[in-house]
Amino acid sequence: MTPDDLLHPRPEGLYCPPGDFYIDPVRPVARALITHGHADHARSGHGAVMATRRTLDIMALRYGAGFADATQQGSRAPVDVNGVSVSFHAAGHVLGSAQIRVEWKGLSVVAAGDYKRGADPASEPFEPVRGDVFITEATFGLPVFRHPDPMQEMARLLKSLHLFPERAHMVGVYALGKAQRVIRLIRAAGYTDTLYIHGALKTLCDYYQAEGVALGPLEPATDAGGDKARFAGRIVLAPPSAFAAKWAQRFPEPLIAFASGWMQVRVRARQRGVELPLVISDHCDWPELTRTIEELDPQEVWVTHGREEALVRWCALNRRRARPLHLVGYEDEAVE
Amino acid sequence: MRRFAELLERLAFTPQRLGKLRLLRDYFAAVPDPDRGVALAALTGDLDIRGAKPAMLRALVAERVDEELFALSYDYVGDLAETIVLIWEPQGALADPGLSATVGRLNAAGRTGAPAVVRDLLDALDTPQRYALLKLATGGLRVGVSARLAKQALADFGGVEVTGIEELWHGLAPPYTELFAWLEGRAEKPVQAALAPFRPVMLATPLDEAELAALDPAAFAAEWKWDGIRVQATGEGGERRLYSRTGDDISGAFPDVLAQLDFDGTLDGELLVRGADGGTAAFGDLQQRLNRKTVGKALMGRHPAFVRAYDLLQAGAKDLRPLPFAERRARLEEFLTGLDPERFDLSPLLAFDDWDALAKLRAEPPHPVIEGLMLKRLDSAYVPGRPKGPWFKWKRDPFLIDAVLMYAQRGHGKRSSFYSDYTFGVWTEDETLVPVGKAYFGFTDEELKRIDRFVRDNTVERFGPVRSVRAEPAFGLVLEVAFEGLNRSGRHKSGVAMRFPRVHRLRWDKPPAEADRLLTLQAMLPPE
Ligand SMILES: [Zn+2]
Numbered sequence: 001m002t003p004d005d006l007l008h009p010r011p012e013g014l015y016c017p018p019g020d021f022y023i024d025p026v027r028p029v030a031r032a033l034i035t036h037g038h039a040d041h042a043r044s045g046h047g048a049v050m051a052t053r054r055t056l057d058i059m060a061l062r063y064g065a066g067f068a069d070a071t072q073q074g075s076r077a078p079v080d081v082n083g084v085s086v087s088f089h090a091a092g093h094v095l096g097s098a099q100i101r102v103e104w105k106g107l108s109v110v111a112a113g114d115y116k117r118g119a120d121p122a123s124e125p126f127e128p129v130r131g132d133v134f135i136t137e138a139t140f141g142l143p144v145f146r147h148p149d150p151m152q153e154m155a156r157l158l159k160s161l162h163l164f165p166e167r168a169h170m171v172g173v174y175a176l177g178k179a180q181r182v183i184r185l186i187r188a189a190g191y192t193d194t195l196y197i198h199g200a201l202k203t204l205c206d207y208y209q210a211e212g213v214a215l216g217p218l219e220p221a222t223d224a225g226g227d228k229a230r231f232a233g234r235i236v237l238a239p240p241s242a243f244a245a246k247w248a249q250r251f252p253e254p255l256i257a258f259a260s261g262w263m264q265v266r267v268r269a270r271q272r273g274v275e276l277p278l279v280i281s282d283h284c285d286w287p288e289l290t291r292t293i294e295e296l297d298p299q300e301v302w303v304t305h306g307r308e309e310a311l312v313r314w315c316a317l318n319r320r321r322a323r324p325l326h327l328v329g330y331e332d333e334a335v336e
Numbered sequence: 337m338r339r340f341a342e343l344l345e346r347l348a349f350t351p352q353r354l355g356k357l358r359l360l361r362d363y364f365a366a367v368p369d370p371d372r373g374v375a376l377a378a379l380t381g382d383l384d385i386r387g388a389k390p391a392m393l394r395a396l397v398a399e400r401v402d403e404e405l406f407a408l409s410y411d412y413v414g415d416l417a418e419t420i421v422l423i424w425e426p427q428g429a430l431a432d433p434g435l436s437a438t439v440g441r442l443n444a445a446g447r448t449g450a451p452a453v454v455r456d457l458l459d460a461l462d463t464p465q466r467y468a469l470l471k472l473a474t475g476g477l478r479v480g481v482s483a484r485l486a487k488q489a490l491a492d493f494g495g496v497e498v499t500g501i502e503e504l505w506h507g508l509a510p511p512y513t514e515l516f517a518w519l520e521g522r523a524e525k526p527v528q529a530a531l532a533p534f535r536p537v538m539l540a541t542p543l544d545e546a547e548l549a550a551l552d553p554a555a556f557a558a559e560w561k562w563d564g565i566r567v568q569a570t571g572e573g574g575e576r577r578l579y580s581r582t583g584d585d586i587s588g589a590f591p592d593v594l595a596q597l598d599f600d601g602t603l604d605g606e607l608l609v610r611g612a613d614g615g616t617a618a619f620g621d622l623q624q625r626l627n628r629k630t631v632g633k634a635l636m637g638r639h640p641a642f643v644r645a646y647d648l649l650q651a652g653a654k655d656l657r658p659l660p661f662a663e664r665r666a667r668l669e670e671f672l673t674g675l676d677p678e679r680f681d682l683s684p685l686l687a688f689d690d691w692d693a694l695a696k697l698r699a700e701p702p703h704p705v706i707e708g709l710m711l712k713r714l715d716s717a718y719v720p721g722r723p724k725g726p727w728f729k730w731k732r733d734p735f736l737i738d739a740v741l742m743y744a745q746r747g748h749g750k751r752s753s754f755y756s757d758y759t760f761g762v763w764t765e766d767e768t769l770v771p772v773g774k775a776y777f778g779f780t781d782e783e784l785k786r787i788d789r790f791v792r793d794n795t796v797e798r799f800g801p802v803r804s805v806r807a808e809p810a811f812g813l814v815l816e817v818a819f820e821g822l823n824r825s826g827r828h829k830s831g832v833a834m835r836f837p838r839v840h841r842l843r844w845d846k847p848p849a850e851a852d853r854l855l856t857l858q859a860m861l862p863p864e
Contacts, residue, residue, distance in 0.1 A: 143401065144409045144422035148463060156342070163362055164355070167750070244746055244801070246792070248753035249785070256752050264422065265413055266348075273748045273801065275349050310408045317402055 003133045003300065006084075006102060007109050009327050014111060014135075018104050019084035021050075023111050026330070033074065033086065035113025036097035037062065037176055040330050050074050050081070052088050054096025054211065058176065061203050074098065076127075091115035092126030093282050094177030095208060101129050109133040110298075116281065117288040118147065121188075122180040122213050134298035135325065138306030139283040140261050143314075147261060147285040153278040154189040157235075157257060160276055165233040168251035169276075172240030172258035175201050177282050179237055180208045182259050183215045185280070186235065196221035196231065198238035198247070221251075228252040240272065261285070290314060305330035337435045339367050340375045341464035344471065347479035351748045356481060360489035364516070371435040373511025376490070378472060380483035382510060386442050388454055388473035393420050396455050400425070417470040420458075424466060427459040436511060442473060484582040494519025499536030499720040502583035506533045532575040534568060534583040535602055535649050535657070536720035540710060540727035548691050555715070557661065558686040558694055560701065561708040561729055562644055563619045563821065564608040565626065569643050569680070570650070571599050578607075589628045592636050593643060596679040601671060603680065604647035604718075608705070609639040616644075616705045618862045619835070620823040645672060646683040646710075649718055657718035661726075664718065698730060704862045707820065708732045734818040735860060736840060737762065737852040740769055741813040744791040746801040747776070754784055755791040755803065758839070760815050762830075763853045769807055770830045770854060775817060778838030787813070787842070809849035816841040822860045832857050 007016050013025030013032075021031040028045035035041055035051075037058035042051070049056070049068040052075075059067050072079075074088035078101075088098040093114040101110045110131035117126050140147075161169055173179040179201045186195065194217040197205060202220065209215055221236045231251045242248060243256055261281030262268045269277040284292065289311060293301055301322040303311045308324035315322030343363045350356055360379075364372050377383035397406060397420050406423065413419040433441075438457060445453040454473065458466055471477050484498075487505065491498040496519065507530035508515055517523035566581035576597040578587045587594055590607070609625060611617035621639050625631065648668040649657050656664050665685070672682050686709070688694040698709050708731035716726035739760035747756035757776040761769035779787065790813055794806040806812055818840035825833035832854075 142409050142412055143405050143425075144413055144419060146422070146425075146463070160346075163358060243752050245753060246788075249788075253750045254752065256749065266418060267414055269349065271800070273746065273752050275351070275355075275749050276346075277349065307408070307412070310405055313402070313404050313408070317405075 001105065001107060003107060003109055006104050006107055007111070007133075007135075009325055014325075014327060016084060016102060019082045019086070019102065021081060021084075023100055024113065024330075031081075032068075033081075033100050034059070035091065035100055035111065036093055038094070038114065041113065044068075048072065050079075050086070052096045052098050055098070057207065058096055058204070061207060074100070078103070087129075089127040089129045090124035092117060092120060092123050095123050095180070095211060095213065097123060097177075099127070099129060101131055103131075107132055109135065110296075111135040112137065114139070114283055115292075116284050117292060118150070120181055120282075121184045122208060123177065123282075128292070128295055130296055130298070132299045133302060134293065134296050134300075135302045135304060136289060136293065136311070137283065138289065138303050138308050138311045140281065140285050141289060141303065141307040141311040143286045143310070145261060145264060145285045146287060147264070147281050148279055150185050150280045151189060153259075153280055154185050157186070157276065157278060158189055158191060160255065160257075161233060161235070164253075164255060167253040167255040168231040168234055168236055170236045170238060170243060170248065170251065170254045170256050171278070172243060172256065172260070172272075172274075173201070173237050175204050175239060178259060178280070180205060180213060180215060181282065182237065182278075182280060183218075184213065187214075187216050191235070192216060193234070194219050196234055196236040198236070198242050200239050200242070201237060243273075293320065294318075337371075337438055337461070337465050337468060338432045339363065340371065340378075340435045341462075341468035343375065344468050344477060344479050345464055347481055351480070352750070353485065355749075356485060357489045357492060360481070360486060361493045364490065364493045364519075369513045369516055370511035373513060373516065374436045374439055376486060376512060377510035378477060379479075379481050379486040382483075383439070383472070384443070384510075385439055385472055385475075386445065386450060387475055388450065388470070390416055390474070392451055392454070393417070393470070393474075396420075396451055396458070397423065399455075417474055418467070421463060421466040421470055424458045426461065426466075429460075430462050431460045432465070433457070433460065438469065439472065483584055487582070490515075490519060494521075497721060500525070502534055502536045503720070504528055504533075505583050506530050506577070506579075506585065532570045532572040532577045534577075534579045534585075535570070536583070537566065537568065537581050537604065538718050538720060538727060539581075539722040540712075540729040541722060541724050543711065543728040543730040545730075551691075553688065553690050553694070555713055556711045557665065557714055558688060558697075559646060559683050559710050559712075560686070560703070560706045561710045561731065562606040562608060562616070562683070563705050563707040564606040564622055564644070566604075567607040567643060568602060568604055568649075569593065569597055569645075570602040571597050573600070589625060589631050590641050591631065593641050593679055596676040599671075599675065600652050601648065602650035603643060603645045603668075603671075604649055605643040605645035605680075605683065607641060607643055609641050616703060618705055618823065619821065620862075640678075642679045642681065644681055644683045647718065660715045660717065661712050662714040698732060701732065706732070734820055734840070735822070736816055736818050737856065738814050738843060738846060738850070739772060739817050740807045740848040740851045741787075741791075741805055741815055742769055742771055742807050743802055743804050744787070745803075754788045756784060756788070758787070758815065760817060761807070762851060762857060765853075765855070767809075772828075772830045772832055772854070772857060773817065773819070773834040773837040775815070775837045775839050778818070778840060779842065783839075783842055807848060810847055812848040814843035814846040814848055814851050815839050816843055822857060822862075824861055830854060830857070832861065 012027045014023040022029045023033045024041040030047040032046040033050045037055050044063040044067045048070040050072045053073050078085040078087040085103040087101045091097040091099045099112040108131035257276035258274045259278040259280040263277035263279045302325040304325040304327050312322045410419045487501045507528045514526045518525050568579040609617045609622045711728040713726045742761045743759040744755035745757040759771050759774050761771045795803045797804045819834040819837040821835040823833045
């Protein structure tokens with residue numbers, strides 16, 4: 001028996017034949033195990049869904065309470081699914097995010113989903129879990145990606161606020177995870193004023209607060225009835241797509257910032273028309289990816305969504321068995 | 337060096353001039369000598385630094401990084417220096433060695449020592465500083481800051497006129513400690529001691545035609561305004577310099593002019609090039625000679641440069657600037673008789689009795705390289721800066737055409753949520769539109785909002801930040817576009833390139849079918 005008998009890619013996603021379930025399927029399936037709530041991993045329309053409580057909550061907020069026929073909470077304690085032992089372990093990516101470990105007949109695979117190792121008060125910390133095979137993401141799987149200390153990025157944001165007090169500082173963040181993490185970082189940097197948020201961020205910010213992640217005073221960034229000056233020198237958070245929309249025209253001399261690991265690469269930042277690129281990521285950078293592989297020391301590494309080639313090459317250089325796992329349907333851009 | 341790295345980072349992503357000025361001012365205020373002066377020199381292009389060739393950097397990174405991993409990374413990042421900066425893994429504790437010390441180390445390293453110094457520095461610096469290091473070492477910061485802008489920021493920082501800085505600049509050297517001391521009010525203004533210094537230029541204000549009636553024609557001299565670049569040619573004690581109007585030394589690009597600059601004195605004039613017939617060639621030809629550090633013989637032969645002089649600021653030891661224009665002019669005419677007329681000729685004065693006569697001259701200039709008139713009070717002293725009253729420029733009316741909006745692009749920075757950059761076209765003979773230019777100013781905020789709405793409501797296709805909009809004979813938006821001149825262009829499909837195009841008026845009323853045709857533009861081209 002080989003690990004492929006336990007998990008292998010199919011067009012729908014990563015499939016487990018003995019357990020008859022998929023992990024993060026991109027098409028509707030009868031039984032899905034979901035690592036986390038980002039839309040490309042957690043889709044609607046499955047029969048039965050198993051995920052952490054928080055991921056189930058987030059899916060319900062996104063898709064409505066009846067997003068699946070049946071739901072079941074996954075946990076650290078293994079649960080039997082058709083004879084396969086399944087456990088969920090924090091991935092440190094966003095609130096509720098988990099790695100999924102499956103074990104069958106003495107063979108184990110850990111599908112990490114999206115994960116990161118850096119500290120994040122808006123997410124449960126990554127738990128190292130061993131398995132014969134470790135499936136790692138490779139969103140930032142190139143040695144050029146080394147995320148700086150996020151507090152350093154915050155210092156740049158606050159300094160800009162001080163230097164350009166007449167401009168609304170618009171920070172591009174995705175609704176799940178990045179928004180709340182950036183807010184926590186802003187608070188950690190000592191900024192206590194009200195933060196203004198785009199309507200698309202409200203539901204999840206409320207949820208995080210309800211789950212005990214304190215975000216401080218937030219207010220909707222709604223039209224001030226022509227009183228643009230209200231937002232001068234203020235921080236406004238919004239999904240980046242909103243900056244191109246008419247919505248953004250209500251702010252005084254907007255200064256566009258964008259919090260993303262992609263901001264490390266200049267041409268990316270320029271394409272976005274960003275004035276203040278903030279390198280803040282919810283994914284592992286290269287040192288975290290390679291350190292994790294060394295720490296977990298699996299028999300074999302499977303690399304998925306992202307720059308598989310480079311990480312597989314690194315494994316070869318370090319005499320580790322590795323191969324790319326060609327899964328389709330995960331957008332490394334949109335969710336970061 | 338960290339502060340400098342941060343500054344470069346911010347400047348590179350800040351499009352607005354005012355934003356850049358503020359960042360620079362903040363930097364000068366926060367960073368002590370000598371680092372701020374070294375940074376200033378790096379920005380103005382006055383920093384003498386031992387360069388690092390791409391081959392050397394590649395060799396350094398090859399010692400550290402697997403070739404295949406590097407290739408994958410380079411492929412992704414797209415820029416060699418940036419890839420090296422990002423992929424380089426520092427060794428041991430990070431440090432901030434200071435900008436001045438870093439430049440000193442680079443310069444002290446001999447040819448053979450340079451790779452080791454660069455390697456050690458890369459090992460000790462964080463990412464932004466590594467970036468700054470390689471920008472310094474490979475030359476060209478490319479952060480959109482001209483020497484002029486840097487000097488303006490200095491002037492803002494010290495609360496002085498920028499001309500005061502331009503005047504001193506040529507006699508100063510990095511790290512400019514005495515300059516900063518003066519700007520901070522801790523010392524007297526430095527004394528200009530260099531030979532052949534730059535003398536800050538006097539600029540004209542645009543003429544408001546309504547005010548013309550109140551001016552006495554007999555009090556003014558008039559001359560053509562030539563479409564070249566303003567220069568100052570100065571010689572002193574064997575030192576010869578050609579300065580731009582902001583005091584940048586451009587001598588290196590014009591050895592043909594410099595060879596004949598064998599006088600002690602300072603001329604103010606227009607730099608132009610001659611065409612094949614020996615006459616004044618179009619700006620497009622002059623452009624071939626601009627923005628170069630050196631120039632080849634062939635190019636010099638093809639486009640020989642000369643100065644058309646219109647003022648004399650210094651003759652020998654005598655400063656003529658306090659004298660009235662009329663007197664300077666008389667001395668200028670005499671001064672020029674001793675110079676090679678191929679390289680230095682005289683800008684002729686125009687005879688006119690009243691403003692109507694002058695207006696007629698302006699409407700029918702005798703040469704295509706004339707872009708209008710200059711009016712100078714006969715009694716005006718030469719005063720640096722742009723005083724209002726003594727000198728006026730009366731430009732020819734701009735060219736106007738009606739063009740059709742074809743593409744709109746989202747702006748940058750504060751205009752990110754507006755479609756504010758417009759590509760417009762005119763009709764070809766087969767009744768299709770061909771783009772002839774781009775404009776991104778000339779309209780009010782209200783008009784911008786209205787065009788933005790039009791673009792969003794009439795998008796045909798999207799390509800990233802660009803949208804193509806409906807542009808049909810019976811439906812579309814006609815822009816009246818103003819521009820200063822037209823050049824031939826092999827790079828544009830239309831074969832023409834506009835100078836200084838801007839939106840003059842929005843013609844919501846006009847059907848696109850009535851917009852101008854390419855033939856009209858072709859007729860405006862200067863003779864070949
Ligand atoms: Zn994710």
